[in-house]
Amino acid sequence: MVQENQRRWWWSLWCTSVLALGSRVGSSVCPDGITPSSVIGVTVGGTPTCVYSVATHGGVLTPLTLITLNVSTTDRGQGQGHTIAPSTMMVGLRVEVSWLNGPPTPGPVGLRPNGPTLTALAGGAGVAFELTEPGRWYLEVGGLWQVESFASALMVLVTLPDPDPPSPTDLGVVYFGPGVHRPPGPGRSITIQNDTTVYIAEGAVVLGVIRGNNVHNVTIRGRGILAGSFLPGEPVPSSQVCGACKECNESFGQNVFLDQGSGVLIDGITIVHSSSWNIRLQSLTDVVVRDANIIGWRCWNDGIDIVPSQRVLVERMFIRSDDDCIAIKGMDPTMNTQDVVVRHSILWNQAHGNCQEIGYELWNNRVSNITFDSNFCIHQSGSIASIHNGGHAVVESVLYTNITAMGLDGPPSPWSLQFVEVVVTYGRYSGNDTAKRGAIANVHYDGVTYIDNHLGGLASTLAGNATDHSVSNLKFTSISINGSRAVSLASIRATVNPFVFNVTFDV
Numbered sequence: 001m002v003q004e005n006q007r008r009w010w011w012s013l014w015c016t017s018v019l020a021l022g023s024r025v026g027s028s029v030c031p032d033g034i035t036p037s038s039v040i041g042v043t044v045g046g047t048p049t050c051v052y053s054v055a056t057h058g059g060v061l062t063p064l065t066l067i068t069l070n071v072s073t074t075d076r077g078q079g080q081g082h083t084i085a086p087s088t089m090m091v092g093l094r095v096e097v098s099w100l101n102g103p104p105t106p107g108p109v110g111l112r113p114n115g116p117t118l119t120a121l122a123g124g125a126g127v128a129f130e131l132t133e134p135g136r137w138y139l140e141v142g143g144l145w146q147v148e149s150f151a152s153a154l155m156v157l158v159t160l161p162d163p164d165p166p167s168p169t170d171l172g173v174v175y176f177g178p179g180v181h182r183p184p185g186p187g188r189s190i191t192i193q194n195d196t197t198v199y200i201a202e203g204a205v206v207l208g209v210i211r212g213n214n215v216h217n218v219t220i221r222g223r224g225i226l227a228g229s230f231l232p233g234e235p236v237p238s239s240q241v242c243g244a245c246k247e248c249n250e251s252f253g254q255n256v257f258l259d260q261g262s263g264v265l266i267d268g269i270t271i272v273h274s275s276s277w278n279i280r281l282q283s284l285t286d287v288v289v290r291d292a293n294i295i296g297w298r299c300w301n302d303g304i305d306i307v308p309s310q311r312v313l314v315e316r317m318f319i320r321s322d323d324d325c326i327a328i329k330g331m332d333p334t335m336n337t338q339d340v341v342v343r344h345s346i347l348w349n350q351a352h353g354n355c356q357e358i359g360y361e362l363w364n365n366r367v368s369n370i371t372f373d374s375n376f377c378i379h380q381s382g383s384i385a386s387i388h389n390g391g392h393a394v395v396e397s398v399l400y401t402n403i404t405a406m407g408l409d410g411p412p413s414p415w416s417l418q419f420v421e422v423v424v425t426y427g428r429y430s431g432n433d434t435a436k437r438g439a440i441a442n443v444h445y446d447g448v449t450y451i452d453n454h455l456g457g458l459a460s461t462l463a464g465n466a467t468d469h470s471v472s473n474l475k476f477t478s479i480s481i482n483g484s485r486a487v488s489l490a491s492i493r494a495t496v497n498p499f500v501f502n503v504t505f506d507v
Contacts, residue, residue, distance in 0.1 A: 031205055033180040035233030037063040040154050041098040041126075050203075052225070052232040054272045055297035057151065057322050057350040059236035064155045064295070066270060068202060068223060069093060069134055097139060097154060098126035105142035105149075111156065112138050112145065113346070113376055113406065134158045136293070136318040136346050145453045147380060147410025157293050157318055162223060162268060165201070172196050176224065178203030180231065187252055192218050200224035200269050207231055212258040220256065221267035228255040228274040240275055242298055254280045262286050271295070277302040278321070283332045284309040289317070296321040299352045305329060308337030308364055317345035323353035324382075326372075330364035330393050331431075337367040337393075348378035354421075355379065355405070358395060359388030360429035362438060367395045377405040379455070383418035385445065390429045392436035398443040405448070407455040417457050419450060419481070419492050422474065424465040424499075437469035447478045460492040464499025472501040479505070 030036045030050035037051040040063040053061040070093075103124045110118065115137040116129040127139075137156045143149025168175040172195055181204065183190050188208035192198055197219040200206055204224030212218060229252040230237055255274040258264055262285040270293040271278050278294045278301060281287055287309055294303045294317065303319035306312055307329035319325045325347040330337050347355050355377040358370060377384050384405045389395055407417075422440055426433070452458050458481075464470035479486035486492050487507045496503075 030233075031179050031203060034205060034231060037061075037100075037233075039063060039100055040065075041100050042154075043096045043098075044131075045093050051154070054232050054295050055230075055236055056295060056320065057297060059241070059297055060151065061233070061235070062152060062155070064157070064232075064270075066202075066223065066225075066293075067093075067095070067131070067156065067158045068161050069131055069158055070161060093131040094128060095131055095156075096121060096126060096128045107142035107149070108144045109139075109141050110144075112140050112150075112153075113378075113404075115139075115156075131158060134160050145406055145408055147408045150378070150408055155293075155295070155318075155320070157270070159223065159268060159291055162202075162221070165222075166197060166199050170197075174198045176200045176204045176206050176222075178224075179205070181206045181208070183208040192220070192258075194218065197221065200226060205231060209252055209254065210256045210258075213260060215258060215261040215264070217263040218258070218261070219265040219267070221265065221269060223268050225270045225272060226255055227272050228252050228278075230273050232272060236297070240298070252276075254278065256280065257282070259283060264288070265290075267291055269293075273297065274301055276300055277305045279304045280307060281305065281309045281312065282307045283335050285311055287312040289314045291316045293318040294321065296323065296350070298322050302327050302353065303347070303349075306337065306340055307331040307361070308335050308367070309340070310336070310338050312340045314340075314342040315344050317342075317347075319345065320348045320350065321353065322350045324357040325349045325353070325355050325377075326357060327353075328358045328367065328370060329360075330362040330367055330391060333363050333365075336364055337362075337370075339369045341371045341373065342375065343371070343373035345375045346378070347375055348380070349382055351381050354382040354386040354418075355384050356400065356403075357383070357386045357388070358398065359386070360390035360425070361431060362389050362391035362393035362395065363431050363433050364391070364393050367393050368397045370397070371399045371401070372403060373399070374402040375404075377403065378408060379405050379417070379450075379452075380408045380410070381417065383421040384450065385448070386418065386421040387423070387440055387443065388421070388429075389424045389438045389440055390426055391431065391433040391438055393438045395438065395440045396442045399446065400444070400448060401446045403445075403448045405450045407450075407452040407458075409453045409455060417455060418460060419458055420445065420460040420462070420494070422471050423461060423463045424469050424471060425463075426465070437465045439464070439469050439472075441470075441472045443473070444475045445477070445479060446475075448476075449480045451482055458493060460489075460494040462489075462494055462500045462503065463497040464501075466499055470499045470501055474500075474503045476504065477506045 200222035202223035
C-alpha cells in the first residue's frame with residue numbers, strides 16, 4: 001500500500017509537470033492572461049520584456065521588471081552581495097526604459113540605491129543604462145529620495161540565471177513552466193512534500209500559496225512569480241480592501257508557510273499579493289532564503305517572519321513590505337530562536353512596521369546570536385533597528401553591522417520614526433505572556449550610517465520593564481547620522497528609562 005501511494009504521488013507530480021508546460025508566454029511579452037504596465041516599457045538587449053504591475057502600499061499598481069543577466073568567461077565582477085567567480089564577468093546588456101504616456105514630472109532621475117549611470121533616450125522618451133552585474137534598484141523619476149517618486153518607481157530586479165534548472169519530468173519536482181497557473185483545490189494551496197522541489201520557471205506566474213508541515217529537504221525556487229491572492233495587473237479585490245489593519249481580510253494567509261522541519265531552501269522567486277505575511281518560517285532548522293524578491297501592499301504584509309527557527313541564512317533579498325521587512329519572533333515556546341543571519345539585502349517597510357525587527361511575539365525562552373549585516377534600509381516609517389520584547393524571552397548577542405539607512409522625504413509618518421528602539425514591553429502581542437517579562441542584553445551596533453533626508457523627528461527609545469527585566473550592555477561603534485559621528489545617547493536622541501544599564505559609545 002505504501003508503494004502504491006508513493007507511485008500515485010510521483011504520478012501526480014509528473015502530470016503536474018507536463019500540464020505546467022501548457023500555457024506559454026504570449027506575443028505581448030507578458031504571460032497570457034497578465035495585463036502589462038500601461039506606463040512603462042522596457043527592452044533588454046533590444047528585446048521587449050514584460051513589465052508587470054504589482055500592488056504596493058495602498059493597493060497602487062506599480063511597475064516591476066525581472067531581468068536575468070547571463071554570464072561569460074572573460075573577466076570578473078561582483079553584484080550586490082554576489083561574488084562572481086574569478087575569470088567570469090557579467091555580459092553588458094543595454095536596458096532601455098520608455099515612458100508610454102509621455103515624459104514624467106521633471107526632476108532628478110536615478111537608479112537607487114547606487115545603480116548604474118543613466119543616459120537619456122532621444123526626445124526625452126525614456127532612459128537607458130548598461131547592466132554589468134546583478135542588483136536590485138528603484139528607478140526614481142522626478143524626485144531625490146522622496147516618498148511620492150519612490151512609490152511609483154519602476155522596480156528593476158536583476159539576477160543571475162538559475163545554474164541548474166530541473167527538467168519538468170525530474171523525480172520529486174513540481175514544475176510550473178512559463179505561463180499562468182491556478183492550482184486546484186481550496187485556497188489554491190500547493191502542499192510541498194519531503195525531498196521535493198517546487199520550481200517556478202522564468203516567465204511563470206503561479207496564483208496560489210505554498211504550505212508544508214513537518215517537511216525535510218524541500219526547495220522552492222526558480223525565476224518566476226508566486227502571486228498569493230490575485231494576479232499582477234489586476235486591481236485589489238474588493239474583499240481585501242482595508243479600512244484599517246484590523247479590518248483586513250486574510251483569506252489566503254501567508255504566501256509561503258512552512259511549519260516544523262529541516263533543510264529548507266527558497267531561492268530566486270518573486271512573491272507578490274499576499275493577504276498576510278509573505279514568508280513564514282516556523283519551528284525549522286537549517287534554512288536558506290536567498291536572491292528572492294518580496295513586494296507587499298497592505299499592513300500585516302511582513303516580508304519574512306522567523307517564528308522561531310534555528311540556523312537561518314537570509315541573503316541578497318529585495319523586500320518591499322508594508323509591515324516589518326524582517327521579523328524574528330519566538331511563537332513556538334518549545335524552541336529557542338538562534339543563529340540567524342540577514343545580510344546583503346535591500347529593505348523598505350513602506351508605511352508600517354520596521355526595517356530589521358526582533359519581536360514582538362517572543363514567547364520562547366531565548367533569542368540569541370542574531371546578525372543583520374550589510375543591509376540597506378529605506379526609511380519611511382518605524383525603526384531601522386528594533387527589538388520589541390513582548391514575551392518572556394531573554395534576547396542576547398545581537399549584532400547590527402555595516403547597515404546603511406536612507407530616509408524618504410515626504411509627508412510626516414503617522415508612526416514615530418526611530419533610529420534604534422530597544423524595549424521590554426507587553427500588550428497586544430504578548431500572547432499568554434502578558435504576566436511575564438523578559439530581558440534584552442548584549443546588543444552591538446557597529447558601522448551604522450543614517451541620512452535622514454530632512455525627515456526630521458528621528459529619535460531612539462531604550463526602555464526596560466524592571467530591574468530584573470532590563471535592557472543592558474548596548475554598544476555603539478562607528479555610528480554616523482547625517483555625516484556626524486554619534487558619541488552619546490544625545491547623539492541618537494534617545495529616551496531612556498531607569499531600567500537601562502551600561503550603554504557605551506566609542507569616542
